[in-house]
Amino acid sequence: MVVRESFNFSDLEQWLNERRVTEIECLVPDLTGVARGKILPREKFTEDRGMRLPEAIVAIGVTGEFPEEGPYYDVITPTDRDMHLRPDPATVRIVPWAVDPTAQVIHDCFDRHGQLVPYAPRSVLRRVCDLYAAEGWDPVVAPELEFYLIERSTDSNQPLRPPRGRSGRAETSRQVYSIDAVNEFDPLFEDIYAYCEQMELNVDTLIHEVGAGQMEINFLHNHPMQLADEVFFFKRTIREAALRHEMYATFMAKPMANEPGSAMHVHQSIVDRHTRRNIFSNDDGSPSKAFFWYIGGLQRYIPAAMALFAPYVNSYRRLARSTAAPINIQWGTDNRTVGIRSPVATPAARRIENRVIGADANPYVALAATLACGYLGLKHRIEPTPECKGDAYLGAYALPRSLGEALAALKAEGELHDVLGKDFITVYTEIKEIEHEEFMKVISPWEREHLLLHV
Structure with missing residues (x-):
């Protein structure tokens, strides 16, 4: 390597x-x-x-x-x-x-x-990493990226379907963590792993996720810029590999109506540049104040950053109670119903997982944004809410429900503008407004089905 x-x-x-x-x-x-x-x-x-x-x-x-x-x-x-x-x-x-x-x-x-x-995605992530460096910190991240394999289709008016595997059959039921379901696509994944090895991408484990044809690839932890580059390369790689096996790979947040959405969960921690110790843990192994302040920052600023984590109108279809995606910014230890999870780990590996980010997010922008939220939490010493020890889906929605709502929240949050750069926020929100306006020109089948003769 x-x-x-x-x-x-x-x-x-x-x-x-x-x-x-x-x-x-x-x-x-x-x-x-x-x-x-x-x-x-x-x-x-x-x-x-x-x-x-x-x-x-x-x-x-x-x-x-x-x-x-x-x-x-x-x-x-x-x-x-x-x-x-x-x-x-x-x-x-x-x-x-x-x-x-x-x-x-x-x-x-x-x-x-x-x-x-300043508005180039790589520049934005570099800007945030430089803020960490000025504090003597090195952020460390590890993304988990979900995606769907789907049958090739050239008609955008038709619903997407899972592809056929080696058996000649498409999945019709949930096959979460199934080894045999992954093996259905062995020839494809052999090519993907070979490509990743040739490209020196530090991919870790491959699993079958909840949805039919839904997979997840995990990356080994490293510096945010290197991981953003690797996710960028990986998306190109898997799309190309899938095409060579007569199927598509998609990172849409919600490609199929009756299947769960796809996320990019990001594990994050911070290492002191001088001592090389994880600042989220005290010397006695207990969670530090920095750990809680970082969570507090995520809770305070994630709602305003949602247009960066969920950048398209389709992104908000994923964030619902029935889709295995978070609906609020509660936090908890080893709790997958919350938006901010703390996995069980040794003190040296203590980390925080942002589960809000969609697979459709730009990796540079998403990593910059989640690090920006945590940075502001550390700088302002924001205390989190009490830990959620039950089912967070029983709580209220605490995230924007649409791209329009998310853009309004992002425009109003000046502190994120200061960290990510005002020029970037201006360009990004203007582009997203154009996309939203284009979407609003399209009349959906649901509207024709239920409104045409009933209102």
């Missing part, structure tokens, strides 16, 4: 030479987590060590639309200037499915004065 923390351009050139790479996919994650960029010949990449793209490329919504006017253009100029992209050598990975030897490298976005573009 390559030690990537200190990977520099000399190491990058050697890495490319050893693998006889002839092409480079120069990637930039946009607000949705889509890979934008260019494909360059190796010689061109080595010569320039970067490229340019219009600055709005990372500020596109899932529909590909831009605002026509408004605060968006207080941040992004109407003249559509260039960004200057610089490759991060530590992110270089092989493209396992390419015919010719091809590498992929994630780039950071800068303006012509050498300043990070």
